[in-house]
Structure formats: C-alpha cells, structure tokens
Amino acid sequence: MEPRKTRREEEGASVGRLSALLAGQRPDRVPLYLYGFGFCTRMAGYPISRIYDDVEKSFWAQTWTKEMYDSEDLIRIPFITHGTAEFGGEIKMPSSEWSQAPSIRSYPVQSEEDVAKLELPDVRTAGLLPMLMEFSKLQDNLGSPIIPCTVGGSVSRAANLCGVDKLCRWMIRKPELVHKLVRLITDHFLDMIRYWVDTFGPERVILFGGCATESNQVISPKQFKEFAFPYLKEMGEKALALGIKHIFYHICGEQNLNLPYWAQIPMGDPGIASFGHEIDLTTAIEYLGDTCIIAGNVEPAVIQTGTPQQVYELAKQCIEKGKYAPRGFMLMSGCELPPMAPPYNVYVMKKAVEDFGWYD
Amino acid sequence: MVSRERTQELLRGLQDAVVAYDEERVAELSKAALEESVDAYEAVMSGLAAGMEKVGELYVKQEYFVPELLLCSDALYAGLDILRPQIKVDKEMAPVKRQIVIGTVEGDIHDIGKNLVKVMFEAAGWIVHDLGSDVKLERFVEEQLRTNSDIVGLSALMTTSMLAMQKVIPMIRAQDLNVAIMVGGAPLTRDTAKLYGADGYADNAGDAVRQAVKMLDRKREGQAT
Numbered sequence: 001m002e003p004r005k006t007r008r009e010e011e012g013a014s015v016g017r018l019s020a021l022l023a024g025q026r027p028d029r030v031p032l033y034l035y036g037f038g039f040c041t042r043m044a045g046y047p048i049s050r051i052y053d054d055v056e057k058s059f060w061a062q063t064w065t066k067e068m069y070d071s072e073d074l075i076r077i078p079f080i081t082h083g084t085a086e087f088g089g090e091i092k093m094p095s096s097e098w099s100q101a102p103s104i105r106s107y108p109v110q111s112e113e114d115v116a117k118l119e120l121p122d123v124r125t126a127g128l129l130p131m132l133m134e135f136s137k138l139q140d141n142l143g144s145p146i147i148p149c150t151v152g153g154s155v156s157r158a159a160n161l162c163g164v165d166k167l168c169r170w171m172i173r174k175p176e177l178v179h180k181l182v183r184l185i186t187d188h189f190l191d192m193i194r195y196w197v198d199t200f201g202p203e204r205v206i207l208f209g210g211c212a213t214e215s216n217q218v219i220s221p222k223q224f225k226e227f228a229f230p231y232l233k234e235m236g237e238k239a240l241a242l243g244i245k246h247i248f249y250h251i252c253g254e255q256n257l258n259l260p261y262w263a264q265i266p267m268g269d270p271g272i273a274s275f276g277h278e279i280d281l282t283t284a285i286e287y288l289g290d291t292c293i294i295a296g297n298v299e300p301a302v303i304q305t306g307t308p309q310q311v312y313e314l315a316k317q318c319i320e321k322g323k324y325a326p327r328g329f330m331l332m333s334g335c336e337l338p339p340m341a342p343p344y345n346v347y348v349m350k351k352a353v354e355d356f357g358w359y360d
Numbered sequence: 361m362v363s364r365e366r367t368q369e370l371l372r373g374l375q376d377a378v379v380a381y382d383e384e385r386v387a388e389l390s391k392a393a394l395e396e397s398v399d400a401y402e403a404v405m406s407g408l409a410a411g412m413e414k415v416g417e418l419y420v421k422q423e424y425f426v427p428e429l430l431l432c433s434d435a436l437y438a439g440l441d442i443l444r445p446q447i448k449v450d451k452e453m454a455p456v457k458r459q460i461v462i463g464t465v466e467g468d469i470h471d472i473g474k475n476l477v478k479v480m481f482e483a484a485g486w487i488v489h490d491l492g493s494d495v496k497l498e499r500f501v502e503e504q505l506r507t508n509s510d511i512v513g514l515s516a517l518m519t520t521s522m523l524a525m526q527k528v529i530p531m532i533r534a535q536d537l538n539v540a541i542m543v544g545g546a547p548l549t550r551d552t553a554k555l556y557g558a559d560g561y562a563d564n565a566g567d568a569v570r571q572a573v574k575m576l577d578r579k580r581e582g583q584a585t
Contacts, residue, residue: 038520048520096494098467100520103494164472168427169434172381217546217564218472220425253546257422301547304519305555338519338547 030357038339085127153211202243215253236266277334315352374407381431412483416566463491468521476565
C-alpha cells in the first residue's frame with residue numbers, strides 16, 4: 001500500500017525537508033527525524049524482529065510510521081551486528097520480550113591467531129548483505145530518490161568481529177591486531193559501497209554509519225585518533241571519490257573529546273551528523289555545523305519514561321539550539337527511538353517542530 | 361616480622377602496579393608480600409583494592425577509559441589469585457562480608473559495564489554473585505533468596521531491556537523487602553531508577569561501590585527511624 005501524501009506534500013510545500021537540506025536549501029520548517037526501528041514495528045503491529053528479518057514488513061512499518069509522524073527518516077535495515085555473520089560468526093534475532101535488536105552469539109575471532117585467518121567476504125553473498133540488497137532493490141523499484149547503504153563505525157564494527165572487551169584489551173596490548181581488524185572492516189565497507197554504487201548509481205546512495213563503541217564511554221580520544229579516525233577519514237574520502245554525495249554518521253553517546261577529529265572526517269556536501277544527548281547541540285554545531293546537517297538529540301530515556309511535557313520541553317530546547325545551524329537541523333531522538341516509547345511522547349516531538357520549528 | 365616501612369612500600373607498589381596495569385609486577389609484589397609475611401588481607405585491601413579505587417577515580421575523571429580499566433582488572437585478578445587463598449579466615453573475628461547479586465537483565469547481552477562494576481565490588485572486598493548477561497528475571501529472585509545478599513544490582517544497555525527492571529524489582533521485593541536494589545546502564549538515569557523503585561543508581565563503574573555504600577547507609581537510617 002502506498003503511503004498517503006501529507007497535506008504539505010500535496011501542497012508542494014515540502015518535497016521532502018531532508019531533500020531540501022541536502023540540496024542546500026532551507027525547508028519550510030525543521031524536519032523531524034525519528035530514528036525509529038523497533039518503534040515502527042509497534043506502530044505497524046509486528047514483532048520487533050520483523051525490522052531485521054523481513055524486507056517487506058521492515059520497509060512498510062518504517063514507511064507507515066514516517067507517514068504518521070511526517071518524519072524524514074532514511075528507511076533502511078539497521079545493522080548493529082554488521083561484520084559478525086559476514087565474517088563467519090553467528091547472530092541471533094531479537095526474540096525475548098525485552099530484546100531490542102539482534103545480538104551476537106559467537107564471534108568470528110576467538111583468539112589472536114584467528115585474526116590472520118580472516119578473509120574479506122563476498123559482499124554479494126555474505127551474511128545479511130543479500131537481504132540488505134533486496135531491501136535497497138525494493139526501494140529502487142518503488143522509485144525512492146535515496147537508497148541508504150548502512151555501513152558503520154570502523155571500531156564499532158571491528159568489535160563485532162572479536163567482542164568489545166578483546167578489542168579494548170588489544171588496543172593497548174596488541175594494537176597491530178586492532179589495526180588489522182579495522183583495516184579489514186574498512187575494506188569490507190568499501191567493497192559494499194562499490195556494490196551499492198554500481199547497482200544504484202552514486203547520486204542516490206547515502207551512507208549511514210552508527211558509531212557507538214567509538215564513544216568516550218568506551219575509548220579515549222587518543223584511541224579514537226589511532227584506531228577510528230584514519231579509517232573513517234579514508235572511507236569518507238574514497239566514498240566521495242566514487243561520487244557519493246552525502247554520508248550520515250550517528251555520533252553515539254559521549255563523544256565530546258572526539259569532536260575535533262570528527263570535524264576532519266569527510267562526510268560530503270553537506271554531510272549529516274546526529275548526536276547523543278550527551279553532546280550539547282551548540283558544541284556540535286561549533287565543530288560540524290559548517291559542513292553537516294546537525295541532528296539530535298532528545299534523550300531517549302526521557303522519550304520512553306518521561307511525561308509528554310518533559311519530552312516537549314527537551315524537544316523545544318533542541319530546536320532552539322539547532323534551528324539556525326548553518327547547514328540545517330533535524331530534531332531527532334538522541335539514539336534509536338526506544339521501541340517501547342509511548343506514541344504520544346513521540347507525537348509531542350512532532351508537535352514541538354510544528355510549534356517552534358517554522359522558518360520565517 | 362616485616363617492618364612497617366617495608367609493608368608500606370609493598371602496598372604502595374601493589375597500588376601503583378594495578379594503576380599501571382602491570383600484571384607481572386602485581387604478581388611479583390603479591391608473592392613478595394606473602395614471602396615477607398605481610399598479611400594477605402591487608403595486601404588485598406590496602407594494596408590491590410586501593411589501587412583499583414584510584415583506577416575508578418581516573419575513569420570518572422576521563423583519564424582512563426574501558427581499555428585501561430579492563431587491563432587494571434586483569435592486574436587486580438593476577439594479585440587476587442595469589443593473595444586470596446592465603447587470607448586467614450577466623451570465622452568469629454572476620455568481618456561479615458557484604459554481598460551483591462549482579463547481572464544484565466533478560467533480553468540484553470551487553471556485559472562490559474556489568475563486568476567492570478563486578479570488578480570494583482570484588483576489589484572493595486564484596487562477595488559478588490554474578491549471574492552473567494541475558495538473565496531470566498526469576499533468576500535474580502532465586503539467587504537473592506539463596507544468598508540473602510545486601511544488594512541486587514541490575515544492568516541494562518537497551519531501552520527495551522531497561523523495562524525488565526521495572527518488572528523484576530517488585531518481584532525481588534515481594535520475596536525480600538529489605539534488600540537494596542541498584543540499577544545502572546547507559547539508558548538509565550537517577551530519575552528512571554527512582555521511577556522503577558530502585559534504591560540506588562550509579563552513573564559509571566568507577567562510582568558504583570561508593571553509591572552502593574551510600575545507598576545502604578540511607579536504607580539503614582530509614583529503617584532506624
């Protein structure tokens with residue numbers, strides 16, 4: 001079923017607020033970007049796992065939710081276990097009442113010796129990649145102007161190969177092993193990007209990467225500089241050289257000390273950078289506002305457990321801080337929209353952009 | 361009998377070696393402490409544990425991060441493995457050790473934060489009953505009934521799994537009214553902890569033991585009044 005066009009789309013007021021921002025134009029108002037996945041399955045009446053294991057249901061659950069909230073989300077299959085199954089490990093789809101996302105059952109790397117045995121997988125057949133491609137082809141068939149390609153933070157996804165604890169220990173004791181893993185993951189991402197670009201053309205492909213293990217709740221800025229920064233920079237440069245126009249990173253959690261490095265990572269013109277609630281939006285704009293659309297950062301726990309008034313107030317504060325960012329701003333949850341968030345609390349984020357987000 | 365100066369030197373050495381995550385040095389000094397008849401309990405508490413307390417402070421100050429913390433905990437365990445079997449247990453004189461049941465709740469496999477909290481409690485001399493990750497809610501109740509611990513500590517990293525805390529806290533209280541319940545994990549806040557009926561909350565592993573002790577003091581004062 002095709003989503004109904006919103007009143008504003010029918011009026012031609014907004015062909016897509018995100019598209020306007022990407023084209024360097026100011027939209028009619030601040031766009032809302034939910035960053036919701038499990039939440040969408042709730043809206044559609046599906047189990048959470050359908051987002052991750054059912055191309056059709058995942059696509060429509062997100063499309064319908066986007067329509068409900070008039071949001072600008074890139075519709076895609078989130079892929080936080082990326083790397084594990086593709087390099088030979090095992091993942092488990094969310095099945096418990098309390099699960100939010102797929103989890104890792106076994107890592108491809110159990111020992112130092114295993115690192116040398118790893119080989120780059122074939123992106124056409126490995127792990128969940130055929131499903132991701134099927135999802136992108138569905139979008140292509142429906143004429144979507146944007147085809148997201150989900151990659152990830154190089155350190156975050158290297159952790160999917162051996163586990164966060166091992167990766168952390170090796171950062172100090174065996175840095176050469178960490179470089180080897182991050183190198184492999186970066187090369188894997190570049191293979192994937194080339195595959196998507198060859199299939200859909202570079203103009204339509206937007207890269208998305210979530211970067212959580214890179215946060216300063218886990219690693220130091222020095223470790224970020226050594227193990228994340230050069231690889232993210234290289235991936236950005238090579239992706240842009242392939243003709244990709246925009247790269248979207250979710251800079252997850254507390255990354256204040258990493259911001260000087262993030263500011264040097266190429267993300268396109270403009271890039272998109274979203275932030276956890278731990279980073280003040282004014283600071284985010286100082287570092288990345290000249291090159292990126294800034295998105296964020298209503299605290300997810302408040303969206304889930306707070307009152308509508310609290311969510312509305314936080315959303316208002318975000319809009320006030322971000323609205324006039326040089327390359328634009330989107331109101332967004334500070335991390336994945338909690339799947340169990342009360343729908344009314346999400347609605348008041350829309351209400352906040354309607355009340356405070358219009359440009360003169 | 362080892363001199364007080366030499367004892368202090370060994371204890372300081374143990375502290376520094378834990379902070380420097382120097383496993384070999386910790387093992388070497390732990391053996392030296394035993395050979396020179398330093399009391400094993402003192403070596404653990406004033407050497408290893410004191411070092412780990414400094415590590416916690418460095419983490420809170422963002423001078424240390426998870427990689428350093430993990431290696432410091434490896435150094436701590438290298439010392440504990442040597443010293444712990446030599447601690448003299450006089451059941452009548454020994455202080456009653458505090459105990460905590462700890463685990464990451466059902467639906468959530470993230471255990472790094474929980475493991476770091478475990479290390480901090482062990483370093484502080486607590487008995488830790490670690491249930492692991494993705495722990496069925498009933499297991500927390502069963503383990504608390506079995507161990508009669510002072511605290512049940514619940515960890516979650518996901519916004520969905522944090523909801524399990526709201527369910528398990530009344531289940532634990534229904535069986536044991538007096539136990540203190542502490543929660544932690546990235547999506548949690550002090551307000552959420554309160555909303556869910558927890559007695560305490562720690563923002564990070566480095567602060568967990570301090571918050572736990574405060575929580576028990578508050579609870580005791582509350583019971584006394």
